[in-house]
Structures are given as C-alpha cells and as structure tokens.
Amino acid sequence: EVQLVQSGAEVKKAGQSLRISCKFSGLTSTNHWIAWVRQMPGKGLEYMGINFLRDSDARYSPTFQGQVTMTIDKAISTAYLQWSRLKASDTAIYYCAIHGDGAKYWGQGTLVTVSS
Amino acid sequence: DIQMTQSPSTLSASVGDRVTITCRASQSLGIWLAWYQQKPGKAPKLLIYKASTLESGVPSRFSGSGSGTEFTLTISSLQPDDFATYYCQEYDNFPWRFGQGTKVE
Numbered sequence: 001e002v003q004l005v006q007s008g009a010e011v012k013k014a015g016q017s018l019r020i021s022c023k024f025s026g027l028t029s030t031n032h033w034i035a036w037v038r039q040m041p042g043k044g045l046e047y048m049g050i051n052f053l054r055d056s057d058a059r060y061s062p063t064f065q066g067q068v069t070m071t072i073d074k075a076i077s078t079a080y081l082q083w084s085r086l087k088a089s090d091t092a093i094y095y096c097a098i099h100g101d102g103a104k105y106w107g108q109g110t111l112v113t114v115s116s
Numbered sequence: 117d118i119q120m121t122q123s124p125s126t127l128s129a130s131v132g133d134r135v136t137i138t139c140r141a142s143q144s145l146g147i148w149l150a151w152y153q154q155k156p157g158k159a160p161k162l163l164i165y166k167a168s169t170l171e172s173g174v175p176s177r178f179s180g181s182g183s184g185t186e187f188t189l190t191i192s193s194l195q196p197d198d199f200a201t202y203y204c205q206e207y208d209n210f211p212w213r214f215g216q217g218t219k220v221e
Contacts, residue, residue: 035212037160044203044214044215044216044217045152045154045160045203045205045214045217046214047210047211047212047213047214050210050212059210059211060211061210061211062117062211095159095160097159099207101150101165101166101169101207102150102152102162102164102165102171102205102207103150103152103160103162103205104162104165104171106159106160106161107159108159109159
C-alpha cells in the first residue's frame with residue numbers, strides 16, 4: 001500500500017527558512033513524479049512543481065520558480081520542499097502527491113503559517 | 117501555459133439529482149485530464165483520469181467524458197457523501213493546471 005506521510009504544522013516568521021517533508025512508502029518503482037501542491041486559505045489547488053523519483057529531475061511552475069526548492073532523498077524515501085525566506089503570503093496547506101495518470105496518492109497536508 | 121476554466125463555481129443540488137460540471141481548456145489536452153473531489157480539511161481524492169477512466173474504488177455514479185478542450189464530470193444520482201468541491205486538472209505538459217473548483221452544496 002502506497003503511503004505519504006508529511007511533517008507536522010509549522011509556525012514561522014517572515015524571513016525565516018523552512019523545510020517540510022513527505023515520507024513515501026510502498027512504491028514498487030521509481031517511475032513516478034512527486035508533486036507539491038499549494039492550497040491557500042479558502043482557495044483552490046495549485047501545482048508548485050514536480051520531481052521525478054528516478055533521476056530527481058525537477059520542474060517548477062513559473063509562479064514558484066526561484067521561490068522554493070524541491071529535493072528527494074531516495075535513501076530515506078523522503079521528499080522535501082524548502083524555502084530560504086518565507087513570506088506571509090506563503091501561509092497555506094502544502095500537499096505532496098504521487099502523480100502518474102492523475103495524482104492517486106496524497107499526503108495529509110502540512111499547514112504552514114507565516115506571520116509578518 | 118494552458119488555462120482551465122471550470123463551471124459553475126457553485127452548484128446547488130439535492131440528493132438524487134444528476135449533476136454536471138464542465139471544464140474547458142485553452143488548448144487541446146487530448147485526454148490528459150483528471151477530476152478530483154475534495155472535502156474540507158482533507159486531501160483531494162482522484163475520481164477520474166484520462167478524461168473518462170474511473171479510478172479504482174470510485175462509485176460508478178461518477179463518470180467523465182470529453183477530449184480536446186471540453187470535458188465533463190457527471191454524477192448520475194447525487195448522494196449525501198458527494199457534497200464537496202470538485203476540481204479538474206490537466207496534465208498534458210507541465211506546468212499542470214487545476215480548474216478553479218466547483219462547490220456542490
């Protein structure tokens with residue numbers, strides 16, 4: 001059974017750095033994209049970027065290019081999303097997901113709250 | 117980039133109603149479109165992929181149709197558990213895009 005377990009909620013101040021994680025298990029191959037999706041309070045879903053598990057090829061949506069960094073540590077089956085300088089507008093729930101034909105498996109989400 | 121236009125944004129319906137949600141793309145997607153259901157405080161759930169393929173375990177009252185630039189999600193007989201927000205999502209070429217969402221209330 002495929003599972004994605006995300007790290008817990010974070011409360012930060014603007015200008016601080018942050019790394020959240022997504023531990024995946026149960027995958028039988030590395031031919032999967034790990035996606036990060038943002039959902040701002042009361043709003044819809046946005047793809048931030050995708051990371052190919054086999055070779056860590058990373059692609060960013062233009063809105064998020066240069067704003068976040070996605071990485072994967074295959075040795076511990078964990079994907080990361082990190083910010084070097086948070087903004088109040090980064091306040092949102094962040095989901096990781098495994099994307100093949102659609103995103104079938106999702107983490108539970110990580111709430112990030114950034115105060116100004 | 118591809119733009120996705122989903123309609124309506126809100127839909128009022130009753131149990132037993134037939135519900136239809138439309139998603140239009142600014143350029144052809146072929147069949148690379150998925151539909152999701154999201155309930156408050158929960159991660160989205162995949163319902164349909166490749167425009168019309170029902171995800172395993174999803175009730176057969178859900179169906180998807182369309183190709184190219186126009187797609188439809190239909191719930192044949194709305195059940196109490198179906199009151200939620202629905203999103204279409206294209207995955208033709210990255211950056212992938214979601215529609216704005218349709219809240220079924």
